[in-house]
Amino acid sequence: MNTFNVDVLKSFSVQVLTTLGVRQKDANTVADALLKANLEGVDSHGISRLGVYSNRLKDKRINPAPHVQFEKKGTSVLTVDGDNGLGHVVSSKAIERGIEMVKESGMVGIGIKNSNHFGTASYYCQKACENNLAIIAFTNSPPGIAPWGGREAFFGTNPIAFGFPNGNNPPVIIDLSTSKVARGKIILADKQGESIPDGWALDENGQQTNNPAEALKGSVMPLGGAKGYALALAVEILSGILSGGAFSPNVNSIYQETSKEPANVGHFFILMDIEKFMPYETFQFSMDQLINQMKETPKAPGYEEIRYPGERREKEFQLRSKEGILLSKNVQDELINLGNIVNVPFPQAMSSHNA
Amino acid sequence: MNTFNVDVLKSFSVQVLTTLGVRQKDANTVADALLKANLEGVDSHGISRLGVYSNRLKDKRINPAPHVQFEKKGTSVLTVDGDNGLGHVVSSKAIERGIEMVKESGMVGIGIKNSNHFGTASYYCQKACENNLAIIAFTNSPPGIAPWGGREAFFGTNPIAFGFPNGNNPPVIIDLSTSKVARGKIILADKQGESIPDGWALDENGQQTNNPAEALKGSVMPLGGAKGYALALAVEILSGILSGGAFSPNVNSIYQETSKEPANVGHFFILMDIEKFMPYETFQFSMDQLINQMKETPKAPGYEEIRYPGERREKEFQLRSKEGILLSKNVQDELINLGNIVNVPFPQAMSSHNA
Numbered sequence: 174m175n176t177f178n179v180d181v182l183k184s185f186s187v188q189v190l191t192t193l194g195v196r197q198k199d200a201n202t203v204a205d206a207l208l209k210a211n212l213e214g215v216d217s218h219g220i221s222r223l224g225v226y227s228n229r230l231k232d233k234r235i236n237p238a239p240h241v242q243f244e245k246k247g248t249s250v251l252t253v254d255g256d257n258g259l260g261h262v263v264s265s266k267a268i269e270r271g272i273e274m275v276k277e278s279g280m281v282g283i284g285i286k287n288s289n290h291f292g293t294a295s296y297y298c299q300k301a302c303e304n305n306l307a308i309i310a311f312t313n314s315p316p317g318i319a320p321w322g323g324r325e326a327f328f329g330t331n332p333i334a335f336g337f338p339n340g341n342n343p344p345v346i347i348d349l350s351t352s353k354v355a356r357g358k359i360i361l362a363d364k365q366g367e368s369i370p371d372g373w374a375l376d377e378n379g380q381q382t383n384n385p386a387e388a389l390k391g392s393v394m395p396l397g398g399a400k401g402y403a404l405a406l407a408v409e410i411l412s413g414i415l416s417g418g419a420f421s422p423n424v425n426s427i428y429q430e431t432s433k434e435p436a437n438v439g440h441f442f443i444l445m446d447i448e449k450f451m452p453y454e455t456f457q458f459s460m461d462q463l464i465n466q467m468k469e470t471p472k473a474p475g476y477e478e479i480r481y482p483g484e485r486r487e488k489e490f491q492l493r494s495k496e497g498i499l500l501s502k503n504v505q506d507e508l509i510n511l512g513n514i515v516n517v518p519f520p521q522a523m524s525s526h527n528a
Numbered sequence: 529m530n531t532f533n534v535d536v537l538k539s540f541s542v543q544v545l546t547t548l549g550v551r552q553k554d555a556n557t558v559a560d561a562l563l564k565a566n567l568e569g570v571d572s573h574g575i576s577r578l579g580v581y582s583n584r585l586k587d588k589r590i591n592p593a594p595h596v597q598f599e600k601k602g603t604s605v606l607t608v609d610g611d612n613g614l615g616h617v618v619s620s621k622a623i624e625r626g627i628e629m630v631k632e633s634g635m636v637g638i639g640i641k642n643s644n645h646f647g648t649a650s651y652y653c654q655k656a657c658e659n660n661l662a663i664i665a666f667t668n669s670p671p672g673i674a675p676w677g678g679r680e681a682f683f684g685t686n687p688i689a690f691g692f693p694n695g696n697n698p699p700v701i702i703d704l705s706t707s708k709v710a711r712g713k714i715i716l717a718d719k720q721g722e723s724i725p726d727g728w729a730l731d732e733n734g735q736q737t738n739n740p741a742e743a744l745k746g747s748v749m750p751l752g753g754a755k756g757y758a759l760a761l762a763v764e765i766l767s768g769i770l771s772g773g774a775f776s777p778n779v780n781s782i783y784q785e786t787s788k789e790p791a792n793v794g795h796f797f798i799l800m801d802i803e804k805f806m807p808y809e810t811f812q813f814s815m816d817q818l819i820n821q822m823k824e825t826p827k828a829p830g831y832e833e834i835r836y837p838g839e840r841r842e843k844e845f846q847l848r849s850k851e852g853i854l855l856s857k858n859v860q861d862e863l864i865n866l867g868n869i870v871n872v873p874f875p876q877a878m879s880s881h882n883a
Contacts, residue, residue, distance in 0.1 A: 246804040247634030248603040267879065279602030280637040280798070284805050295593075298862045308768060309664075320822050322831035335762040347758045377832055379828060387584055397752030403837045405703045407690040410700065414814045415662060415805050421823065443635070443664075443798060449601040450639050450770050466777065467675050475733060476677035482758045 175505060176497040176524030183208045185508070186223055188517040193230040194237035199262040205483040206261040206292045209299075211498045212432040213314060214489035217357030218293045221364065221504045225258060225427050226290075234427070234435060235289050241266050246496050252417065253285040257435040260291030260312075265438055270296050271444045272304050279449035281441040284411075286418030288453040290314070290427055291440060295348040295486070298336025302344040305453055307445040313412040314427035317356045319392040321402040324379040326392035326420045330356045331408035338447070340457035342464055346483030351405040359385045359393065360428070361411055364503050389428075478499040497523050530860060530877035533853040538563045540863070541578055542745040542871040548585040549592030556618040560788065561616040561647045564654075566853045569844035572712030573648045576859045579866050580782050581614060581645075588732060589782070589790060590614055590644050607772065608640040612790040615646030615667075619795055621771055623652050627659050627813045634804035638797040639766075641773030645669070650703040650841070653691025657699040660664040660808055662800040665689040668767040668793060670781035672711045674747040676757040679734040681747035685711045686763035693802070695812035697819055701838030706760040707748040714748065715783070716738045719858050744783075773780045846859050852878050 183204045190200035197248035203226070211219035229235040241257030241408050245251055251271055255263035275281040291297070294310040301308035314329030330352035337345040350356070354373050362369050374388035375381060382388050395401030413420035418439030425436045447456045468479050500508070503521075512519035538559045545555035551695050555784030558581070566574035584590040594613030600606055605628055610618035622638050628637040646652070649665040656663035685707040691699040705711070709728050718722050720741035729743035730736060750756030768775035773794030780791045802811045823834050855863070860874075867874035 192872070207751050219739075247632060247801065249636075250634035250804040251800070252805060276635060277602060278635075279605035280633075280635045280710045281604075282635040282800055282805075307766075319828070320825065321835045322828055322834040323822070323825045324828040325825040327825055333759075335766050337762075345761065347737075347762050349755045349758060352571040353752070364607075395831055396707070398756055400751055403704055406700065406837065407692075407702050409818070410662075410690075410692050410815070414818065415800070415802065415810065417806050420814070420818050445637055445770070446602065446605070447770065449605040450607060450637075451689065455772075456769065459775070460765070463769065463775050468679070470678045470680040470682055473674070479675045479677040482761065 174499050174501060175525045176499050177520065178497055179208050179212060179524055181520040182211070182220055182498060183513070185517060185520055186220060189223060189227055189511060189515050190230070192515045192517060193227055195230065195259070196238055196405075199259065202265045203259055203261045208477050209296055210293050212484040212490045212493045213295070214493070215293055215486070217355060217361040220498075220500070220508065221361065222290070224294070224298055224507045226434060226513065227511055229289075229427050232433070232437070234433060239263065243267070243377065245274065249274065249281050250285045251281060252284060255285055255288035257287050257289070260289040260438060260440070261296070263288040264291045265300070267440075268300050268442065271442060272301070272306065275306060275444040275446045279446045281444040283444070284416035285440040285442075286416045287435065287438070288418075288438045288440055289436045290438060293348060294332050294334035295336070295346045297442065298334050298346050298348065301444060302336045302338040302346070305338055305447055307338070307447055308336045309443040310336075311412045313418075313421050313424055314356070315424050315436070316421050317393045318352050318376075318395050318402065318405050321395070321399045322407075324375070324392070328402075328405040329424060330393055331405045331412070332484050333404060333408060337460065337462065338457065340461035342484075343458070343487040344483055345464075345481055346486060349396070350402050351408060353396055353401070354393065355392055356389075357527040359388050363389060363423065364499050366503070400513045411462055412439040416441055416487050431450045529854050530854060530880045531701070531853055531854050534563050534567060534849065537566070537853060537874040540867070540872060540875055541575060543586075544578060544582055544866060544870050546580055547870045547872060550585065550614070551593055552814065554614065557620045558614055561651045564651055565648050567814070567845045567848045568650070568841040569848070570648055570841070572716040574708060575853075575863065576716065577645070577647070579862045580758040580868055582870065584644075584782050587788070589788060596870060598622070598625055600629065604629065604636050604638060606638045608638060610640055610643035612644065613640050613791060615644040615795070620655070621645045622795075623655050626797060627656070627661065630799040630801045631670045631715060633705070634801045636799040638799070639771035640795040640797075641771045641791045642686060642790065643773075643795055644791045645793060646705060649687050650690035650691070650701045651705065652690050652797065653701050654699065656799060657691045657701070660802055661861055662693070662802055663691040664766045664798040665691075666763045666796040667765050668773075668776050668779055669711070670779050671776050672748045673707050673728075673750050673757065673760050675748070675761075676754045676789055679730070679747070683757075684779060685748055686760045686767070688759060688763060692815065693812065695816035697816060697839075698842040699838055700815070700819075700836055703837075705749070706751050706756050706763060706851065708751055708756070708792040709748065710746075711748055715745050716851065720856050721858070723817040731806055753756055770857050771796055778801070818863040841879070843879065
């Protein structure tokens with residue numbers, strides 16, 4: 174394990190992406206989203222993904238310089254065709270447009286088709302919160318979860334995310350896959366040569382497995398049984414059908430080497446202008462009251478504090494912003510290799526650790 | 529157990545409610561919602577609730593004839609003050625207004641405060657689907673779930689519901705509590721003198737219990753651990769804060785005999801006009817394709833078919849519409865007693881069973 178300076182990793186990412194034809198502004202967006210994930214402790218969605226995005230840009234399965242098309246319908250619907258651009262680029266542009274619209278209308282629904290993996294949903298939730306908005310975000314993804322009663326991966330692990338600004342506290346950021354665990358964690362375990370716990374996944378024959386490579390060929394268990402299946406279906410309909418995109422068995426994995434087809438991932442965002450519901454200060458006051466009141470309730474055995482979603486993420490962000498980002502040897506080797514291919518030297522570590 | 533004709537039970541419910549000062553149209557709405565739940569097999573939210581609603585109307589904790597106030601903000605926000613009316617009445621009026629607005633704007637957010645228990649969220653989802661709309665519905669409820677790391681019931685069991693029209697199939701209706709099980713199931717078990725399975729709930733000392741009465745004093749486990757807690761929090765913020773209402777520890781239970789305070793339940797609805805996203809026929813076509821494709825995937829051991837959420841509900845509805853509604857002796861005795869109090873005779877059963 175080596176520790177790296179975040180700005181140096183960001184700069185490396187931008188150089189790699191621009192070398193592959195991504196516009197400077199768009200490369201900055203992607204690098205910002207990736208490194209934000211690392212800073213927040215969500216390494217599964219961080220710079221470890223740069224390699225696969227780069228491969229897909231190289232073999233033209235992702236369009237480095239998309240012409241994203243927007244169409245406004247009614248006062249509060251925005252439909253977006255991502256032109257097969259990087260998901261972070263397409264989604265960030267869509268959120269920017271949505272923010273302009275929602276200040277007028279109060280609510281905006283954004284359906285996005287022809288996109289790609291957009292990283293963490295929380296990244297877009299934070300953007301909304303910075304603009305005093307509440308948000309619900311959904312995305313589909315390649316097949317991961319079997320329908321209830323089935324044994325073939327059909328739905329993506331389809332996250333649902335929420336963002337709510339707070340008063341004196343960092344925002345409430347909820348970002349959860351509708352699978353028992355995010356597929357990204359299984360991908361990372363595979364990359365780091367680790368096994369996965371019981372109950373996370375089934376192999377392609379429907380048998381429980383601890384081998385992440387076998388799990389990636391099989392299916393991930395839904396969150397809380399049949400309810401998780403129902404939530405995955407809802408996310409699929411919003412992101413894959415109402416967006417005008419593809420639904421999950423037709424969403425291609427960026428990890429699939431054999432296919433040359435675009436991934437055609439769909440996203441769905443709902444933006445809410447809090448000011449249209451009440452004075453913003455009233456909302457902030459109530460949010461602080463809720464969080465503080467909750468934190469003061471009696472603790473369960475073994476717990477010293479009650480944390481709200483987004484709190485640990487923010488603490489980790491503060492810590493890693495100071496101390497740097499730890500990369501495993503596997504991830505580092507992959508990035509060095511990537512740097513060699515595109516002729517961008519991978520930076521020196523700040524320090525090394527045995528881990 | 530006795531079987532009753534649905535129209536006869538509906539008529540009884542309407543008479544009880546109007547006797548207690550509820551307007552005829554509003555009584556019809558409540559009776560329709562209650563009996564729809566029974567017909568769909570969701571007995572926990574059916575006519576078994578009539579007694580407690582009636583008690584609260586009698587002791588003036590629920591306003592029988594509310595003046596529901598609406599305010600439109602921007603083009604797509606509707607804020608609603610329910611004037612402490614029955615939740616079914618307030619929510620149905622709000623949905624009607626929202627449907628008018630959404631045909632213009634494409635998206636509508638409805639925040640409702642000063643309401644009461646609204647029955648099943650699926651009832652409002654069905655109304656939206658009948659109007660070719662997609663919907664997401666949320667409501668808070670009296671404390672049921674402890675925050676993750678805590679041991680005191682703080683959040684309601686806070687359901688999340690989705691409704692999506694289909695093409696040739698009945699709509700997809702997803703309606704799930706963010707607790708492991710709906711509190712209504714524990715209330716019904718208590719009423720029917722049944723025990724509850726392991727893992728459903730904790731008693732007030734934080735110990736696992738199979739006694740529904742002890743569970744109702746304690747807390748219900750969240751869906752899938754910490755993720756269920758996060759979802760319950762999101763529902764609380766939308767229904768209890770963004771609505772301008774009360775958040776959960778301040779939401780009063782209609783089952784609490786000692787309090788004279790209004791429940792102050794909050795709801796939140798998001799309506800989406802599918803036509804603004806794409807031609808309605810295209811949506812229907814894709815929905816049928818999704819459902820059919822899913823149903824054709826290989827089955828898991830022990831399953832003969834894959835069902836989508838809303839499918840069993842619809843089958844049960846067809847069956848019970850023909851065969852009538854089965855009421856347990858406890859529920860029946862309670863309704864006979866209620867009839868005696870308000871001087872409305874409880875109807876005769878169609879047939880009786882030993883169960």
